[in-house]
Amino acid sequence: GIQVEQSPPDLILQEGANSTLRCNFSDSVNNLQWFHQNPWGQLINLFYIPSGTKQNGRLSATTVATERYSLLYISSSQTTDSGVYFCAVYYGNNRLAFGKGNQVVVIP
Amino acid sequence: DTGVTQSPTHLIKTRGQQVTLRCSPISGHKSVSWYQQVLGQGPQFIFQYYEKEERGRGNFPDRFSARQFPNYSSELNVNALLLGDSALYLCASSLGQINQPQHFGDGTRLSIL
Numbered sequence: 001g002i003q004v005e006q007s008p009p010d011l012i013l014q015e016g017a018n019s020t021l022r023c024n025f026s027d028s029v030n031n032l033q034w035f036h037q038n039p040w041g042q043l044i045n046l047f048y049i050p051s052g053t054k055q056n057g058r059l060s061a062t063t064v065a066t067e068r069y070s071l072l073y074i075s076s077s078q079t080t081d082s083g084v085y086f087c088a089v090y091y092g093n094n095r096l097a098f099g100k101g102n103q104v105v106v107i108p
Numbered sequence: 109d110t111g112v113t114q115s116p117t118h119l120i121k122t123r124g125q126q127v128t129l130r131c132s133p134i135s136g137h138k139s140v141s142w143y144q145q146v147l148g149q150g151p152q153f154i155f156q157y158y159e160k161e162e163r164g165r166g167n168f169p170d171r172f173s174a175r176q177f178p179n180y181s182s183e184l185n186v187n188a189l190l191l192g193d194s195a196l197y198l199c200a201s202s203l204g205q206i207n208q209p210q211h212f213g214d215g216t217r218l219s220i221l
């Protein structure tokens with residue numbers, strides 16, 4: 001099956017710092033989505049991004065489908081950015097294959 | 109609009125029992141998918157239903173089954189529960205079957221004693 005690898009697995013940031021999370025995938029995909037999972041387990045949609053770049057406030061994402069990777073940028077991080085970030089790729093009939101996540105902790 | 113709703117939010121069962129989890133999709137969404145997330149891992153695909161028919165199944169044993177009703181809500185059933193079935197079960201809905209963003213509910217946290 002399709003493999004999704006995320007790096008780094010764990011990241012500790014000082015509040016106000018910037019960071020980049022990376023997602024590599026092993027095969028061509030129909031689409032890609034980034035999620036933020038909060039400590040209560042809620043999966044929040046961040047970006048639905050098959051290719052190109054999108055921005056939403058302090059977050060932005062870039063997907064280069066031809067090279068099978070996507071990047072999530074967090075700028076001026078805040079403590080509320082803490083949690084696990086998941087990259088998930090769409091394949092087949094709208095199925096999602098998730099990576100293992102990036103655990104981010106932002107300290108004040 | 110109300111988002112994807114799942115019930116119950118938490119559940120405790122013992123080994124060998126059976127459990128039914130419920131999901132109501134966003135209004136107008138016809139596709140429902142189920143995922144299992146064990147601690148420390150990303151969610152794993154279990155089932156997809158579209159227009160009341162099973163359209164995909166992940167690598168899970170036959171103890172797992174699901175169905176979708178005419179109002180597009182869905183149930184996930186797990187029989188003969190094992191300790192390893194302890195997980196967060198997530199339901200997602202989307203407008204259609206292909207190339208549509210999925211929206212997740214808050215999940216049901218299932219603990220097996």
